[in-house]
Amino acid sequence: MVSADTVYLPVSVDLPQEANHSHEKAKMTNVTRKWELFPGRNKFCCDGRIMMAPQTSVFFVTVGLIVGTCSLFFAFDCPFLAVRITPAIPVVGAVLFVFVMSSLLRTSFSDPGIIPRATPDEAAYIEKQIEVPNSTNSPTYRPPPRTKEITIRGQTVKLKYCFTCKIFRPPRASHCSLCDNCVERFDHHCPWVGNCVGKRNYRYFYMFIVSLAFLCVFILAGAVTHIILLAKEDRPYFEAVKESPASVIVALVCFFSVWSVMGLAGFHTYLTTSNQTTNEDIKGSFSSKRGQASYNPYSRGNICSNCCHILCGPSPPSLIDRRGMVPPEVWESLAKESTVISNNRTYGAVPHPPQPQVNGLPNQPDPKQAMPSDIRCQSSPQQVAGAVLCQPSAQEPGCVRPSVESPQEILLTPTDFIKNRPSDLRDAELDLDEVTNAVANLSASRLRLLQDTTMIESALDLDSLEESVSSIDTGSQAGLLKPKEFP
Amino acid sequence: MKAGKTLPNNSAHGDMGPPRVAQTQLCMKVFVQRDYSDGTTVKFQNFFPPELEGKLERALFENTIGQLNAYFREAEKGTCSTYCEGCMACLTAYLMYICAQTHYEKCLRKVAKFVQEQNERVYKPKGLYLTNPVERGLRVIEISILDQPVVSRT
Ligand SMILES: [Zn+2]
Ligand SMILES: [Zn+2]
Numbered sequence: 001m002v003s004a005d006t007v008y009l010p011v012s013v014d015l016p017q018e019a020n021h022s023h024e025k026a027k028m029t030n031v032t033r034k035w036e037l038f039p040g041r042n043k044f045c046c047d048g049r050i051m052m053a054p055q056t057s058v059f060f061v062t063v064g065l066i067v068g069t070c071s072l073f074f075a076f077d078c079p080f081l082a083v084r085i086t087p088a089i090p091v092v093g094a095v096l097f098v099f100v101m102s103s104l105l106r107t108s109f110s111d112p113g114i115i116p117r118a119t120p121d122e123a124a125y126i127e128k129q130i131e132v133p134n135s136t137n138s139p140t141y142r143p144p145p146r147t148k149e150i151t152i153r154g155q156t157v158k159l160k161y162c163f164t165c166k167i168f169r170p171p172r173a174s175h176c177s178l179c180d181n182c183v184e185r186f187d188h189h190c191p192w193v194g195n196c197v198g199k200r201n202y203r204y205f206y207m208f209i210v211s212l213a214f215l216c217v218f219i220l221a222g223a224v225t226h227i228i229l230l231a232k233e234d235r236p237y238f239e240a241v242k243e244s245p246a247s248v249i250v251a252l253v254c255f256f257s258v259w260s261v262m263g264l265a266g267f268h269t270y271l272t273t274s275n276q277t278t279n280e281d282i283k284g285s286f287s288s289k290r291g292q293a294s295y296n297p298y299s300r301g302n303i304c305s306n307c308c309h310i311l312c313g314p315s316p317p318s319l320i321d322r323r324g325m326v327p328p329e330v331w332e333s334l335a336k337e338s339t340v341i342s343n344n345r346t347y348g349a350v351p352h353p354p355q356p357q358v359n360g361l362p363n364q365p366d367p368k369q370a371m372p373s374d375i376r377c378q379s380s381p382q383q384v385a386g387a388v389l390c391q392p393s394a395q396e397p398g399c400v401r402p403s404v405e406s407p408q409e410i411l412l413t414p415t416d417f418i419k420n421r422p423s424d425l426r427d428a429e430l431d432l433d434e435v436t437n438a439v440a441n442l443s444a445s446r447l448r449l450l451q452d453t454t455m456i457e458s459a460l461d462l463d464s465l466e467e468s469v470s471s472i473d474t475g476s477q478a479g480l481l482k483p484k485e486f487p
Numbered sequence: 488m489k490a491g492k493t494l495p496n497n498s499a500h501g502d503m504g505p506p507r508v509a510q511t512q513l514c515m516k517v518f519v520q521r522d523y524s525d526g527t528t529v530k531f532q533n534f535f536p537p538e539l540e541g542k543l544e545r546a547l548f549e550n551t552i553g554q555l556n557a558y559f560r561e562a563e564k565g566t567c568s569t570y571c572e573g574c575m576a577c578l579t580a581y582l583m584y585i586c587a588q589t590h591y592e593k594c595l596r597k598v599a600k601f602v603q604e605q606n607e608r609v610y611k612p613k614g615l616y617l618t619n620p621v622e623r624g625l626r627v628i629e630i631s632i633l634d635q636p637v638v639s640r641t
Contacts, residue, residue, distance in 0.1 A: 102580035116624035121516045150523050157523075167626060171523055185527070207577060298526055305565070312573025313565050314591045315584075319624040 035322040039117055040181040048322040050109040052194045053179050059108055059194025066104070066212070069253045070097050073219050076246035077226045084229060089222060096215045103208040104193060106201065111318040113184035113199035115165065115173060123166035130161065155297040172199075172298065174279055184316075188278045197278075200318065203311050206268050213258070213265040220254035223247040275299040275306040515635040519552065519628040529559035529625050539615075542632065547609055554601060555620065555628065562594030595621055 035048035043052045052059070070093070078090040118126065130145060148159045148168050159168045162175050165182045169175065174186035176196045185199035197205045226247045230240035241248055271281060275298050280286065286296040300306050517539055522532045533552050535545050569590050576583045602619045610617045610630070618629040 099580045102582060106581050115626065118626070119623070119629075122518055122623070122627060122629070125516065125518050152523055152526055159523075170521065170626075171527055203573075203577075204581060207581075308570055309565050312570045312577065314563055314569045315573065315576075315589050316563075317589075317591055317595055317621070319621070321622075 032325060033322070034320070034324045034326055037326060038320065038322070040114065040179050042114075042179055042181070044322065051111055051322065052108055053189065053191070053196065055178070055191065056194040058191040062104070062192045062194075065253065065257070066097075066100060066215075069219065069250055070215075072246045072250050073222060076244060077219075077222050077250065080226055080229075080244075081222055085225070093215075093218060093222070096211060096218060100208060100211045100215050103204045103211060106204040107190075107193045107197070107208055108195045110195075110201050110204070111320060111322070112196040112201045113186075113316065114179075114196075114318075114320050115167065115170065115182040115184055116320050117164070118166040126161075126166065126168065153297040155295060157297070172277065172280070185277060186279050200316055202277075203315075206272060206311060209261065209265045209268055213261045216254050216258040216261050220251055220258055223251035223254065227251070272307055272310050273303040275310065513636060515632045517630045517632065519630070521626065528563045529620075530556050531620070531628055536630075538632070539630065543610075543613055543615060551605055551609070551617070552628070555598065558594055558598045558601065562591045 033048050035044045035051070038044070041054045043054060043056065044050065045052070073093065074090065078093065081089045130148075146161045148161075150157055150159060150171070152171060157171050159171065161167070162169050162182050164175060164180060167182065169182055170184060172185045173182050175182045176186065176189050178189050179196055181196070183196045183198035185202065187197040187202055187205070189196045190205070193205065193208070195201065224247075226244060227240055230243055231237045233240075235243075268278075271278065274296065276286065276296060280296075286294050288294045300309055515538070517536045519531050519534075519536065522530045524530075531552050533549055533556075535548055539548065572590060598621065599619055602617055606617050614632065614634045616631040616633055618631070620626075620628045623629055
């Protein structure tokens with residue numbers, strides 16, 4: 001694998017260069033609030049008051065559609081309808097519009113229920129617990145369990161360990177691969193509202209969908225009435241359309257969106273009444289499989305109390321203290337680390353091989369440019385599968401010791417880098433968390449690109465993909481964790 | 488683990504107020520995990536961690552956890568007033584949340600006060616420090632053993 005280094009060289013171009021780094025350091029010293037150090041990929045505005053998903057372009061399409069259609073309706077249809085029918089129409093329309101926009105902005109700008117990542121101590125404590133105790137003696141190495149079974153009201157539920165957040169995900173939580181956070185009671189990632197939909201903003205999302213359905217029907221009815229009334233004034237239908245082209249546009253937009261919005265509202269009403277999430281419904285978490293009876297342990301018994309609790313129940317607080325001040329000790333230590341990282345990055349830039357492992361295509365210099373996008377989409381599942389296959393040997397933050405003590409175990413690792421890197425880094429005694437994150441982000445970046453092009457998988461956070469992302473993260477982390485274990 | 492760094496400073500005992508980050512960073516910690524047997528409501532396991540044996544009476548520990556669980560149960564309980572609050576917020580298009588404090592937030596204030604009081608009365612004199620679970624994302628209750636350095640894992 002000596003030649004491998006030359007193959008990997010282009011990869012190091014992706015790394016933050018010195019120029020970027022000095023900029024980064026300048027930013028570091030100005031850190032005052034916690035959102036600036038937030039490890040996920042969310043966007044923050046207004047000094048942390050507003051948070052959104054990393055990509056927000058579709059959200060602006062949504063806002064543009066709603067505001068555009070409504071202003072056309074208010075400008076061209078409402079004056080006519082207020083005079084001819086009743087002045088209540090503009091009033092009702094305005095109330096609905098305010099409600100829709102308010103709940104939309106609430107959904108988009110609030111924390112969906114992100115579970116903050118574990119502190120290093122907590123992660124170490126958990127990893128110590130999930131380590132298999134006698135794996136050092138057994139001839140065949142077994143990776144420690146990455147799931148924990150618990151019982152919720154008589155129903156067995158598996159908790160998965162999240163490699164990115166370093167926690168056992170609480171029941172119903174899931175990791176959003178677009179935002180890179182674990183979200184409590186994860187429903188789905190909605191690009192239309194530009195945020196995850198989870199425990200904290202589901203009620204806003206639901207009210208948004210339902211009120212939007214009403215608004216759509218209302219505006220459609222208003223625009224159609226306008227055209228019909230115009231046509232009645234003993235003019236041909238064609239003339240009426242000519243007189244008010246805005247009504248036609250409004251009616252068309254509403255006609256095409258009303259079906260999907262109403263369908264969605266109906267679907268979410270069903271989910272709310274049965275206290276399920278979209279994620280659980282799609283995975284069929286509570287459908288009986290293999291003859292085993294399965295029920296939803298989170299349901300509160302009847303439709304009414306489910307609805308009440310989800311839509312009007314106590315609203316949980318945001319657990320990420322975005323606007324909190326960063327204690328001076330923390331950012332002092334961060335500033336110290338960042339200088340160390342700079343040494344380490346330049347030092348470790350050449351042997352940075354997680355990418356080839358991610359794609360399973362070590363010899364291909366840059367698959368994201370070499371392949372057209374449709375092929376990329378097709379090939380991504382295979383690549384993902386490859387990454388998952390690598391998982392048992394590549395990820396072992398908790399079982400670092402066995403793999404070093406018995407040499408055969410090292411041979412199992414698909415690439416040499418895991419073996420090589422610790423010896424590189426063992427000399428440098430650092431706190432490696434920052435480095436770990438940086439490397440993890442880089443190694444997963446290409447897979448994320450793949451995911452971002454195939455919106456569906458990431459939007460629904462299907463398990464296989466999510467696993468693969470995390471397996472990559474740990475692939476690189478495993479190597480980095482070793483020096484920590486051996487002071 | 489981090490053998491080269493200095494051991495935790497033991498002078499934290501006399502201080503009131505939370506120990507500085509530097510002091511809690513390098514000491515041994517015990518984590519009380521969540522109990523999900525009743526669903527996803529916030530509840531912590533009442534299981535006494537063996538690491539605290541000899542440092543803290545079992546009854547005191549159980550009292551703390553029980554109290555915290557009671558506060559969270561109160562915060563998450565679906566009473567008439569919380570449902571009314573939710574409905575009101577919905578009717579005002581959630582604009583109410585800009586100015587009014589929710590029931591949950593009031594309960595979290597009580598939790599913070601309780602944790603502080605417990606620290607001053609029980610935990611600090613024994614060389615322990617209880618971290619507010621809200622600061623750990625309600626995942627765990629973190630109890631730092633201030634005078635015990637982290638165990639090296641080699
Ligand atoms: Zn996660
Ligand atoms: Zn998301």
